[in-house]
Amino acid sequence: MTSETEQVTTPGAPAPRILNSEYVWITIGACALVFLGAFESLAVTTVMPTVSADLGGERLYALAFAGPLATGVIGMVIAGNWADRRGPVAPLYTAVAMFVVGLLVAGLAPSMEILVAGRFAQGLGSGGLMVALYVVVARVYPQALHPAIFAGFAAAWVIPSLIGPTVAGAVTELWSWHWVFLGVVILVLVALLMVIPALRGLANDGDASTRWAFGRLGWSVLAAVAVLALNLVGDIPGVGPVLALLAVVVALIAVRPLVPRGTLRARRGLPSVILVRGVAAAAFFGAQVYLPYLLTDRYELSPTLAGLSLTGGALAWSLAATVQGRMGVRLSSVTAVQVGTILVLVGILLIVATAGLGWNALMVAVAWVVAGMGMGLMSPRTSALTLAMSTPADQGFNSGAMTVADSFGSAMALAITGTLFTALAAADPFLGVFVLAAVVAFAAAVLAPRISSRSGGSAAAAVGEESAVG
Template sequence: MSTAAVDTSSPGVLSKKYILATLGMCALIGISAFEALAVTTVMPTVSRELDGESLYAFAFAAPLASGLVGMVVAGNWADRRGPRPVVLASTLLFAVGLLVVGLAPSMTVLLIGRLIQGLGSGAVIVGLYVMVSQVFPERLHSAVFAGFAAAWVLPGLVGPVIAGTVTQTVGWHWVFIGALGLCVPAFLMILPTLRRLEPSDTRAPWRPARILWALGAAAAIVALNLISELPDLLGALVVVASVAALAVTLRPLLPKKTLGAGTGIPALVLLRGLVGAAFIGGDVYIPYLLSSHYGFSPAASGVTLTSGAVSWAFASWLVGRIGERVPQLTGLRTGIALMIVGGLSAVATPLWHLHPVVIIIGWTILGFGIGFVYSRFSVLTLRWSKDSEKGFNSSALTISDSASAAVVLGVNGALFGLIGGPGDITAFVACFAVAALVAVVALIVSGRGIPVGRRQG
């Protein structure tokens, strides 16, 4: 009985001790999420106004590419000095990127802003993950990461509608300038906690080789996403060279055996990438499909993003509530299976010219699926990592997420342009099919994420 009493009286994530840190960290995640949803909602309009339809996919891949560099630098920096300088510097970079995008007069300037955003957003996520391990006791990690996952998708309740409405009334520039204004109070909420954090005692050395590998991977991703601008033969050669370069450059940035789905942390890192790629590979094309072939306005085309975000948030909340009562492997496989169901509905809608409600319902199911698995990767990776590895492994999770998504976006961007672009509905079928196939691969790999000896927890 005494143990139960102690557990009950222990402060939670919203107690006086942790509330500012919890709300501030979740707010930063939420702003990043709003910006991502805003880009997905308004990019069909932006690409038309700035004459950049051929660079549509690259507008999403650009921050993922630069984010790789930000993640690696942030992981190394956090292992050396703790999360405080990482969060401070990365938040500033993210804000500058938002300002550049918000004022962009051309697609080129917009892409430069997206690259700056990526440096900041990639680094800040790593800094926040390491911050969790220093600020909160382990018993609260699951709740915090569930909060992060919910904060990532809760903007989907109103974000797509707000972004679409702002675009239709005062212009898309104000979507990004508005997000910039929200960064200030979020940063002020976490500032007291950052000031209390002590520098790391480990003093890990700088690893310039990892940073150079990250730069190489980012360059390969950029090249992969620009193949639509190249002649067919040269584009094919660039694809082969880029994929080979990624296989070489990512290896030192991830835990050993990640690309081979080694059991435990390596497979969890790989699964994080596969799941994220399966989601974003289809998600960015849904508003484009709805506006191009179903006559949806920018605000209305965000309805599918909203439904998926709501179900993701609900699943994240549910995971935080049920804790370990659902075995981790069961949770992974259930969530990924639901993602496959949702992905196949996205394929079927343009393939057979079904009513758009099919893809809306399907993406709602997919959103629940990814929400049911996403926070598990962070919880288990931190649980099984040594203290000296937490920065590197946290960085590896986000690197895998970004690199996998960027590769799928590059492949889809090439297919989209090759098949015929937004005017040919078959191009959308191909992109959704690629995303669904990635989810199938994730389901096949899922059993390696939880070693047999650890499947009870």
């Protein structure tokens, strides 16, 4: 399969599409892997309140989500560096294998501690998987098709969003939550079989002169350890708040070498693209994890019904992503990201009102549709912007930075909300975590305009033009 730099469009020939014969297998295989991640994410989020109650692991509830996100940062750095050196094939296969191991450990876990350990392994695999997949996109598709394939990734959430929460809740009620993890293993094997033929020709498609970034790997481990510590030290009597603050500082210092220079200072252009993506993800997923918990605990809904609250958000995400891909230059990337972050904020504010004022549980589903639309608008555009602002030499690093921002932002948010949830146990813990998520979403909306360059956002405009082709 030809690389991006070798692909030439014949004058007068039809514009390439992601389902043309030369791209169809890699498109199906890549979207199948995204489908896998989507199903696992929605299913586990749905059943985790039941898992936590069954294993007596309420204290480790937030860690079960923040843990894999934190270890995922390590997997992302390894996969990004490995892909730059040797191409994306080997890191992709290794990540899938690690993901399967994590699912098996979690699915067979007799205690919450072992389940969390399995989630750690799962995070290593899923983090490496997404980075390798982004590098595959950069190697295989012309830049004009990047918005379309990223819209395809978002659309791959449609089926799991329809069946994931409902199936997970039904399996838990009829059999056992263990099968929610073990059943995903089957999806992994199916997705892998679809991907293998599509990756022929990409083996060793890298730059062997690229050095192993042991320094970045060390920083990624430190960042992960700091986030994990934040989950565990916050409720230590007396010194807990001080240790938690120290863990936040260490985590922010450690993540700096893993993202483009100027990211934490919101420098215009690529650094702000990465930052806004991470902050928006922190707000969205920091709130999403507690939605089924709110509905099962306060509204006494079944796991199946609670899971449906996530379905609307995932469907809205997919629909909005598809629409933004079709609109092309009629919707600039800057506008898509700005509107998207505002919608995420509005959705979370509706959740805050529901939790604080005791509104009907149906409002949770409505609010999450609004927030999902926001993520669907902004997420594909930040992905496309990241690749548009990258060179072949740093595609792996920047793709890794993008997914690091996703996972690190979400892990930090979940670590802090977990501590806050425990601290407010005697008051209203749900209201507290949703207010925090709203504050983070507000920060994303304020930072969104900085994704454009000082010269007027030429990169953003370029991505808009490319999406019209895709």
